[in-house]
Amino acid sequence: xxxxxxxxxxxxxxxxxxxxxxxxxxxxxxxxxxxxxxxxxxxxxxxxxxxxxxxxxxxxxxxxxxxxxxxxxxxxxxxxxxxxxxxxxxxxxxxxxxxxxxxxxxxxxxxxxxxxxxxxxxxxxxxxxxxxxxxxxxxxxxxxxxxxxxxxxxxxxxxxxxxxxxxxxxxxxxxxxxxxxxxxxxxxxxxxxxxxxxxxxxxxxxxxxxxxxxxxxxxxxxxxxxxxxxxxxxxxxxxxxxxxxxxxxxxxxxxxxxxxxxxxxxxxxxxxxxxxxxxxxxxxxxxxxxxxxxxxxxxxxxxxxxxxxxxxxxxxxxxxxxxxxxx
Numbered sequence: 001x002x003x004x005x006x007x008x009x010x011x012x013x014x015x016x017x018x019x020x021x022x023x024x025x026x027x028x029x030x031x032x033x034x035x036x037x038x039x040x041x042x043x044x045x046x047x048x049x050x051x052x053x054x055x056x057x058x059x060x061x062x063x064x065x066x067x068x069x070x071x072x073x074x075x076x077x078x079x080x081x082x083x084x085x086x087x088x089x090x091x092x093x094x095x096x097x098x099x100x101x102x103x104x105x106x107x108x109x110x111x112x113x114x115x116x117x118x119x120x121x122x123x124x125x126x127x128x129x130x131x132x133x134x135x136x137x138x139x140x141x142x143x144x145x146x147x148x149x150x151x152x153x154x155x156x157x158x159x160x161x162x163x164x165x166x167x168x169x170x171x172x173x174x175x176x177x178x179x180x181x182x183x184x185x186x187x188x189x190x191x192x193x194x195x196x197x198x199x200x201x202x203x204x205x206x207x208x209x210x211x212x213x214x215x216x217x218x219x220x221x222x223x224x225x226x227x228x229x230x231x232x233x234x235x236x237x238x239x240x241x242x243x244x245x246x247x248x249x250x251x252x253x254x255x256x257x258x259x260x261x262x263x264x265x266x267x268x269x270x271x272x273x274x275x276x277x278x279x280x281x282x283x284x285x286x287x288x289x290x291x292x293x294x295x296x297x298x299x300x301x302x303x304x305x306x307x308x309x310x311x312x313x314x315x316x317x318x319x320x321x322x323x324x325x326x327x
Contacts, residue, residue: 012227016276018216019224022070025215029066029207030059031197032190038276039181039293040067040155044221045228045272048178048265049134049154051119051169051297058183060157062204064115069207071221072214073112073151080122086129090139091146104141109133112149116156120166127173130154134176151221171256171300178265179290180297224275231271232281236326240284241267244291247319248299253310256300266294284325292316 019041026037036052040063043050052060061077068075078089091107108114109130119127132138134154138145156177158169174180186194202210241263249257258266267282269290274282296312305315 011223015216015220015223015227016278018220019276021215022067025070025212026063026066028211029204030063031193032186033059033063033183035293036063036181036183037067038273039179040064040153041276042269042272042290043178044071044151044153045224045275046178046265046268047151047225048268049156049176051174051177051180052155052157052183053160053180054157054183055185056159058185059204060183061115061117063183064113064155066207066212068113069212070215072217074149075113075115076108076111077115077117078108079117080119080126082122084122084126086126087141089126089129090133091141093142102142104144104146106146107139109139110146110148112151112153114152114154116154118158119156120158120169123167124170127167127169130156131173131176151218174297175259175261177297178269179293181293227280228272228275230280231275233267233271234281234326237270237282237284237287238267240323240326241270241287244287244319244323245295247323248295248316251299251315251319253302253305253315254299255302256298258295258298262295262298265298266291269294288320291320 022041023034023037030037040050042048052063054060065075065077067073078084087107089107089109091105091110093102094105095101096103116130119130129139132140133148133152136145137148137150137152139148140146154177159166185191245258245260245263245266247257248254251257266287270282270286273290274280274286277286292313295316299312299315301310301312301315
């Protein structure tokens with residue numbers, strides 16, 4: 001009996017090569033931001049969601065649109081505002097006068113990549129409309145559950161410097177995001193490259209004209225997910241992940257440590273990263289590489305630590321430095 005197409009080693013290797021080609025393809029539209037691109041790919045492999053944090057104008061929206069184009073996936077964008085209603089995201093029942101019946105009108109959540117722009121600008125009621133979609137990959141309207149497409153990823157953005165008129169995401173919802181990726185300001189050289197592209201006529205609203213083309217598709221993604229699921233994890237690595245997460249619960253700088261869900265997330269992202277880098281087993285370095293983006297939004301600082309300039313990243317970095325590394 002022959003193996004399924006997605007299970008064959010050749011297909012897994014082709015899928016890895018295709019996903020690696022994403023960086024070069026997205027670079028046609030977005031200068032730099034390699035860590036964010038990698039994080040989005042890891043999230044797709046793990047069937048997770050991503051919170052992108054950065055000041056306005058650092059190409060967060062362009063990054064998601066470029067990823068969707070390079071992966072040949074459908075994408076929709078929702079601008080979250082104070083007056084946005086849950087039905088504006090999930091969809092609603094609409095009365096059809098011709099048939100005298102109600103029919104379901106799907107909302108923008110019915111897509112592969114949903115860009116939830118400035119998610120912290122909308123009230124908790126609307127923020128929570130994404131919870132079922134993110135966790136169950138379905139939405140329930142009028143008691144009827146409706147499945148979302150596969151793959152499905154929510155890429156939510158928020159501005160870290162603006163607090164007026166915002167509604168911070170509660171811990172329970174933050175925990176639903178697999179990764180929190182910081183999108184920094186570009187280096188001087190990268191910013192010069194951005195300006196040169198615009199001077200040459202680059203239009204961020206026309207990615208086809210920029211030469212962006214699909215280099216991978218849903219089949220590659222499915223083959224990659226199958227291969228990631230087979231990436232070996234030793235008992236020592238499992239113990240290492242648990243030790244790191246338990247250390248956050250004992251840190252004097254934190255009021256909230258990483259939950260078991262966070263430990264599971266770290267193991268998943270480390271496996272995806274190991275496979276992307278060409279290995280079929282996880283090393284401690286894979287865990288370290290994904291610890292910050294996987295855990296930084298799952299911990300809560302004590303007020304006194306925050307006043308002293310301590311950050312979630314610095315606490316996790318110190319824990320990684322002190323946790324015994326398996327050999």
